[in-house]
Amino acid sequence: MKTPYLTLKAPSEHCRQLVMMRSMVILTLAVASSLASKAGVAHLPLTPILAILLLLTAVNGFSLLRLRHPKSVTATELTAQLLTDILAVAAIAYFTGGATNPFLSYLLVPVCIGAATLPSKNAWAVSAAGIVLYGLLLRWYVPLQWLAPQGEAHAHHNSGPNWHVLGMWLNFALSAVLISYFVVRMASAVRLQQDELNRRREEDLRDEQLLAVATQAAGTAHELGTPLSTMKVLLADLRQDAQARAACGEDLEELYRQINHCAEILTSLRARSDLSRLHQPAAMSAQMYCTTLLDHWQLLRPETRPEIHLEDTLAVRQVRFHATIEQAIINVLNNAADACPEHLAIRVSIQTNRLIWQVSDRGEGLPEAARTAAGKTFFSSKPDGMGLGLFLTHASIQRFGGTVTLAPRPEGGTTTTITLPLDTQHD
Numbered sequence: 139m140k141t142p143y144l145t146l147k148a149p150s151e152h153c154r155q156l157v158m159m160r161s162m163v164i165l166t167l168a169v170a171s172s173l174a175s176k177a178g179v180a181h182l183p184l185t186p187i188l189a190i191l192l193l194l195t196a197v198n199g200f201s202l203l204r205l206r207h208p209k210s211v212t213a214t215e216l217t218a219q220l221l222t223d224i225l226a227v228a229a230i231a232y233f234t235g236g237a238t239n240p241f242l243s244y245l246l247v248p249v250c251i252g253a254a255t256l257p258s259k260n261a262w263a264v265s266a267a268g269i270v271l272y273g274l275l276l277r278w279y280v281p282l283q284w285l286a287p288q289g290e291a292h293a294h295h296n297s298g299p300n301w302h303v304l305g306m307w308l309n310f311a312l313s314a315v316l317i318s319y320f321v322v323r324m325a326s327a328v329r330l331q332q333d334e335l336n337r338r339r340e341e342d343l344r345d346e347q348l349l350a351v352a353t354q355a356a357g358t359a360h361e362l363g364t365p366l367s368t369m370k371v372l373l374a375d376l377r378q379d380a381q382a383r384a385a386c387g388e389d390l391e392e393l394y395r396q397i398n399h400c401a402e403i404l405t406s407l408r409a410r411s412d413l414s415r416l417h418q419p420a421a422m423s424a425q426m427y428c429t430t431l432l433d434h435w436q437l438l439r440p441e442t443r444p445e446i447h448l449e450d451t452l453a454v455r456q457v458r459f460h461a462t463i464e465q466a467i468i469n470v471l472n473n474a475a476d477a478c479p480e481h482l483a484i485r486v487s488i489q490t491n492r493l494i495w496q497v498s499d500r501g502e503g504l505p506e507a508a509r510t511a512a513g514k515t516f517f518s519s520k521p522d523g524m525g526l527g528l529f530l531t532h533a534s535i536q537r538f539g540g541t542v543t544l545a546p547r548p549e550g551g552t553t554t555t556i557t558l559p560l561d562t563q564h565d
Contacts, residue, residue, distance in 0.1 A: 153211045224268050373397060421456045421458045423455065424456070443482075465530075474498070499551045535558065541555075542555070
């Protein structure tokens with residue numbers, strides 16, 4: 139299992155800020171210890187204190203070297219950094235009065251940082267470490283005469299409980315728990331909001347691309363009308379020519395049918411656009427919808443001989459699909475036919491109120507990077523492809539709550555799975 143990465147802000151930036159804060163703490167403690175020792179206000183054990191500060195300085199140096207590495211800082215690494223700070227502060231407090239040292243409240247700082255930046259488990263671990271160490275310092279510490287009541291330096295282990303200090307620990311524990319609970323929840327909400335904003339931004343970019351494609355498609359459809367009409371007239375004349383019929387025969391008839399079909403597509407494109415705006419799609423049986431779609435597609439691709447399996451449950455279920463769904467499915471069928479028209483398998487089923495299309499081919503397949511990019515950008519594995527098919531398919535299917543996934547087949551090729559809710563009218 140991979141270590142989770144932080145999502146609220148750049149992890150390296152968190153670590154860099156922590157290094158700066160630790161540097162300030164090291165400098166403050168060094169100056170305070172030096173002044174207290176020279177002024178004679180307390181008998182500080184300078185040797186262990188300086189050793190701890192040197193250790194923190196070494197950790198800072200290691201952290202700076204780590205930040206130069208291109209790999210992102212993980213949540214586990216930042217957790218270790220915060221626990222190091224807590225242990226160091228607790229160790230210094232042990233030699234300077236324990237829980238009676240007012241500086242011990244600094245333990246709340248790494249608790250707050252962990253709650254705001256770490257996953258909840260890590261944040262609670264940092265909080266628990268602070269509470270436990272603070273509690274241990276209530277009992278075990280080296281007292282200072284200027285912080286402790288007279289005589290405690292010799293008898294603090296035998297004295298009764300210091301209710302004031304105990305209350306300080308309870309206050310710290312309550313503060314740490316509340317900070318961990320509420321800040322973790324707020325940080326999680328911020329992360330979710332950021333993820334939602336990123337998703338909306340991706341959708342806006344996709345919609346802009348779709349609008350650009352739709353605008354160009356409308357203009358292209360309008361321009362295609364004239365050359366198609368011209369070709370249709372010329373083919374009609376050739377069909378009347380005996381020599382042309384003798385030379386071309388069936389090819390001439392097939393070409394005429396295909397041009398007529400192109401003209402029908404342009405006409406239905408305009409009609410579908412009007413109907414999709416003014417009326418809701420009509421309900422029909424899933425079997426009729428799939429059969430009609432496949433018949434229409436096979437007219438366009440007569441060279442294919444697919445193996446088609448429609449489950450019996452399709453006959454008893456009703457579907458209501460937006461007009462753009464049909465073209466999205468045809469795009470997938472065309473891609474599979476381009477990859478391998480001889481070995482093509484199409485399976486359609488219904489699972490938990492969703493229509494499942496599985497289109498399998500035995501082509502060359504797609505690498506992992508290509509499968510990831512498909513549908514997100516204009517990507518094509520064909521030398522002369524424009525990359526619009528899968529992009530428009532993903533956009534249309536996802537718009538109505540469906541999914542499109544591409545997976546490699548063990549025997550070679552690709553299986554494309556389309557999952558659609560049975561009713562896409564509520565867009």
